[in-house]
Amino acid sequence: MLPTAGSEPQRAAPADLLAGLPEEILTGHVLAGLPARDVVRTSVLSSRPWRNLWESVPNLDVDLDGVRGWDSAAAFLQHCAAPVGRVRIRGVPRSHCHLADDWVRLVAGKSPPSLSLALPSPPAAALPSLFACDPNALAELKLESCGLPSPPSGFAGFRSLITLDLDNVVLYGERGWAQLEAMIAATAPTLEQLRLADIAFRGVAGDWAIQAPNLRRLVLRLCIGSSGLSRDLGSLPKLEYASVLLCDLDKDNRDCTRLLTALSSVRELELGYFDSATYQDTFGDENTPVSSIAEQMLRLLPDAGLVRNLEYFYMNRISCSPNDMNFIKHIVLYARNLKLASMDLFEFSTKTTVDAARELIGIEKGSPAAEVCFNRGDFCV
Template identity: 40%
Template sequence: MSSSSSPPPPPPPPATDILLSLALEVLDDILARLPVKEVVRTCCLSRAWASRWESVPGLAVRFDGWYSAAVVSSVLGRCTAPVGGFTIDVRPRLRPRAAYWLRTLADKRVRSLALAFDHSHGDDGVVLPGVGRALYACDELSGLDLHYCEVPRPPPRQGFAGFPRLTRLALSRVALPFAGAGALLERVIAAAPNLTDLSLKNVFAGIGEVEPWAIRAPKLRLLTLWMVIDNGGRVAEELPLLEEADVSVDCLLGSEEFLDTIWRVLGVKTLKLYVRDREFNENPTEGITWKFRNLRISTLSANFGKISSIMSIFSLLRCAPQIEQLHIEVDRKETLGDEIDEEILDAEMSDDLVKTLKCVSMTHIKGFPSEMCFVKLLLSKAASLESLEVRFFWENLHMSCEEACADFATYERASSTLAKFEVESLMETFDILSLF
């Protein structure tokens, strides 16, 4: 008797590509959010995906690490317009291709550029042939970040009118070595009516004598202004919408122009104020006569070896009646200098001066007597203090971290809300509250 065999099972239905079944705009949005390396890898999924990534509008192309110039050129050449953004660290071997990439990106209406030129070989600033013409042609930019390069004059026949779509402009160690460079910067900033984020770190404009130029950006919310030497740039008017300012203008210290700069940012909620000139022997905030009514968070540099530098902390506190967070970055190279004892600091730090402080941090301290006295007085007077963090520098310590912790544990504290008091040294962290 022969046994009847059952018919073979039907073949499985073809697999459905769930992603390709999504609406086109949804799929484009998903792919545009992925790192470019992962987006390009989707070409291996199936035949339908072989070139799907090329048609994603607004793709952010970011190259981190080591890539060949050929790979970068290939990806840019295959991207559809508009390109959302292009970010790359331009290493020396890639420099000859930078102008070509910018021309390609200009044709593809790139929206954001971030170029950091490698200067590990001691270059004074990378000069790239043809990069100026190509950069100025990217007239649809909403974001531009340049680091460590020279930007030449716009070609006279190009009719450069600025980047009217800019919302962010960040230049760091950038030189514009030609006459009229300051006027060009002024025009670029003023021609961007929606500029909200401006960062100028050691930008050198012009040749020979300083050319005055103005910063006019009424919608600005974030401002970073660093000047090692005077480049002629000034904040020309009050910035009514400004929320955060990071200011380091040692070249203007002690002048009315310095006070004018601080006056223009008086409405900020967050203020970073750095003095990097360790030889400056005056209190840079002494001339401030107004109040920062909105200021809640401030970071400033200090040298606890100089009484003038310590006084700048107290001067700032007097100008900020609502301040809640104070972050003090101690000069790493400070040494014992002026004779500063507890009596001097006590005369300046009243209970009322620190009554609003909730969070305080001090970084790079070395256990100097003035630093220890400051912590002692702060603990005894700041009734609303909730958090105190102290970080020791690893070099040239005057007192070991363990010795300092033993002293901290003996200090009286006025705050019943102090929930965090940590001391950090290298890889060790000590919870001082457990020692009280």
């Protein structure tokens, strides 16, 4: 029947093109490419057949960052389909830190390839459930302000880790230092990136070393005395980048030759607070002992090829003491592939960037194209 004058034609309801797709297409292709937050939101706002569809979507990237309803986090993780994708939990209120191990337990059973958990500190909540993660699936592990108890008997380690990042992590086992060494050694065939910052042990730290011959990136933020890190890092022939802050190397005038030669293959090197003489210009006196670490590095430069591959060199918060300046001059002289040497001055340094730059005028360069600059805040010379 034709519409009468003045009336509007009836419009057919738009077809739901997605509703006709098989569920395996919806969950495996359409929704699987979205972050978990968007998948759940799409399901909630869609028609009834979609309401719980997100619970069947595999490989979801779960990102819980400062969410409002932390009390419902466990239920959400429990209903995620296995396997999950990357799992990231951050912004947790201190009042909910005690639930962290429950969350890890729910995630561990879903074979995550990547797990990142950051908690407020202190306290460092223990995570015994971490060892329930599939050791063949976990390729990336990042923990901040967490605690690790001793692994269960028979646990052979996370053998597929490519990235390990431990920041302000406490190892609660009686031999926590040995546990950390074994954890790194178990990943030796695959580990490429390692970051250790402010590692602590329940008891006295023993002597441990880094055993990761395929390591490419290394970041250390440790007090070498209290952490127990051995002066022998082991052989790191593939190391390309190293950022090292070992703030008490010189307290016992120890020999750090092996530690330094482990860095000899790097193309990019960042050093900070490695020389206690950094503070002599401001806080020291004539009886303050001269640090040995700079002297050891100076001896190694021409003989051990410490900087044979070095292209980028950074020093953080230095005072441009005589030791600092002598070391910089030797870096510039022996690093034949050097492209940039950048030094960041300590805020209380008695020298200005101009004063420091003048000391290097006319020095011989191993790489004529090398750029050398001194920074102080936003000012660079």
